[in-house]
Amino acid sequence: MVKMPAEVRETLEKQKPVPIATASKDGIPNVVFVGMLKVLDDETIMIADNFFYKTAANLGENPQISILCYSSETKKSFQIKGKVEVHTTGPVHEEMLKWVHGINPKLPGKSTVMVKVDKIYNAMWGPAAGKQIA
Numbered sequence: 001m002v003k004m005p006a007e008v009r010e011t012l013e014k015q016k017p018v019p020i021a022t023a024s025k026d027g028i029p030n031v032v033f034v035g036m037l038k039v040l041d042d043e044t045i046m047i048a049d050n051f052f053y054k055t056a057a058n059l060g061e062n063p064q065i066s067i068l069c070y071s072s073e074t075k076k077s078f079q080i081k082g083k084v085e086v087h088t089t090g091p092v093h094e095e096m097l098k099w100v101h102g103i104n105p106k107l108p109g110k111s112t113v114m115v116k117v118d119k120i121y122n123a124m125w126g127p128a129a130g131k132q133i134a
């Protein structure tokens with residue numbers, strides 16, 4: 001696990017929607033946008049699964065996730081790699097439901113995807129592109 005530096009956290013928190021990539025156990029990639037993504041602390045990101053289909057299937061067989069963010073203001077971009085735990089009951093799931101239903105009570109809140117950050121890479125173009133920063 002690594003801690004997200006402030007610049008990474010700020011870039012991710014300002015981006016909406018956020019592209020997230022998952023893969024099947026055979027390595028078939030899939031990218032979707034999510035709006036309901038929240039940074040809980042420097043190591044942990046919560047994502048609300050309201051409509052995941054291939055994403056849910058992928059996370060059921062492969063816990064790896066890749067999250068991309070970019071700021072046109074700061075010209076910073078990062079790839080955040082992590083592993084997920086998926087919750088459908090319990091306090092973490094209840095917390096997600098409270099958050100999501102505070103925004104829209106009609107959302108299904110099917111499951112809660114908790115990401116623990118493993119690695120972060122610079123994704124801005126230039127000489128440092130692709131370099132691991134944490």
Ligand SMILES: Cc1cc2nc3c(=O)[nH]c(=O)nc-3n(C[C@H](O)[C@H](O)[C@H](O)COP(=O)(O)O)c2cc1C
Nearest residue numbers: 017032033034035036048049050051052053054055
């Ligand atoms: C702007 C935007 C925001 C979205 N936000 C979410 C979200 O927060 N949670 C969610 O479950 N799906 C969200 N979706 C739907 C997913 O992007 C996607 O359509 C869904 O997971 C089905 O694709 P899949 O079969 O690849 O998983 C959003 C879609 C768009 C276009």
